[in-house]
Structure formats: structure tokens, C-alpha cells
Amino acid sequence: ETGVTQSPTHLIKTRGQQVTLRCSSQSGHNTVSWYQQALGQGPQFIFQYYREEENGRGNFPPRFSGLQFPNYSSELNVNALELDDSALYLCASSQNWGPYEQYFGPGTRLTVT
């Protein structure tokens, strides 16, 4: 069974730029959720994708957007990067039925300078 994978591992961007982060879900999972984890804090829910559509969103501005593909992999796009966007971005996959456990990938560390 393949776990959740994310790419890239680390990324450095300049304020105002755009970034795309990628996530491959665990085998058998059809739902992907994205979280932002600031240093020393718990993860904060950004949004969830199911059947290629956004299925719930946290308190994040529209410049945070995403996609889910037919193979259930997903992308997180952030436009007009701000310094406060520096964080660990986590992807979690799950099934939309049964126990609903969410399994996290290793994350992408984004630094905005």
C-alpha cells in the first residue's frame, strides 16, 4: 500500500509570486484535504476535494485554490504569496465512507521571502 506523497519537499518563493504544491493520495482513498501548519501550531484546514470538486473550505482567502484529478491526486495553488504564507503545507487523504481516518503526507515546507 502506497502512502501519501507530496512534492516538492522544500520551496523558497518571493512575496507576490505564485506556487503550486502537489499531493498523491494513499491507494484506495478518494478524498484529499489540505492543511497549513505554521511553526509551533496545529494544522489549520484549508479545503477538501472529493470527486474533483471543493467539498468544504476553512478560513482562507480565495488566492488559495486547488484541483483534484481523476486519479484522486491534488494540487494546492497559492497566488500573490505573502510572508505569512510561510508554513508547512500538509496533504491528507481519506475515504468518504467508513472510519474517515485522514492520513497525512510528509508536507511541503514553503518559505516566502
Place this chain on the structure above:
Amino acid sequence: QQQVKQSPQSLIVQKGGISIINCAYENTAFDYFPWYQQFPGKGPALLIAIRPDVSEKKEGRFTISFNKSAKQFSLHIMDSQPGDSATYFCAATLGGSQGNLIFGKGTKLSVKP
């Protein structure tokens, strides 16, 4: 408004001792309460989870105690080992296909040899 409050912020335990981390929640509609373990530079790993119709769940050295009337739940780590040194997060969710996890702020556990 923080919906899941976690304490303590940090915890130091001797090897072989019992580590106890507490969480309190506000939304009585929450129906799934997982605990995650996170090592530095890694994504959170699902440790153990409980539903509100059960008062206790044990898996190996890890036990969740759940008090529905008090809206509190706790993680007990028996026979704590140096390898357990990590940050632990409690979380809560409404479950289902829109089960976005709401995390506590985390507890940094250090187990001294």
C-alpha cells in the same frame, strides 16, 4: 474561536512513566476524535482515535479516555520511552465526507532516559 483546547503545552516525563495529555472541545456535534503524533520535519501520523459512544480505547501503550458529559478526552502513554518524544495533537471532526479536522495547539513531549 478555538474549538479544541489542549494542555499542557509541554511535558517532561521519565522513561517508564505515564504521559497524560488532555483536550477539551466545545462543539457537541463532533463525532470523531483522533490523536496524531508528529516528529520534527514530518507530517502528523495517526496514533489512535475514538468515537463518543465509547469511553475508552486502548491500543498497545496508548489509551484514549473520553468523557462525553465533560466534553473532554485524554491520551495516556504508558511506559513512556525516549522514542515517544514528539509533538502530540488532539483533533476533532464532524466526520463524514466533510470531516475537516480541527486540531489543538499541540503538546511537546520529552521522555528523559
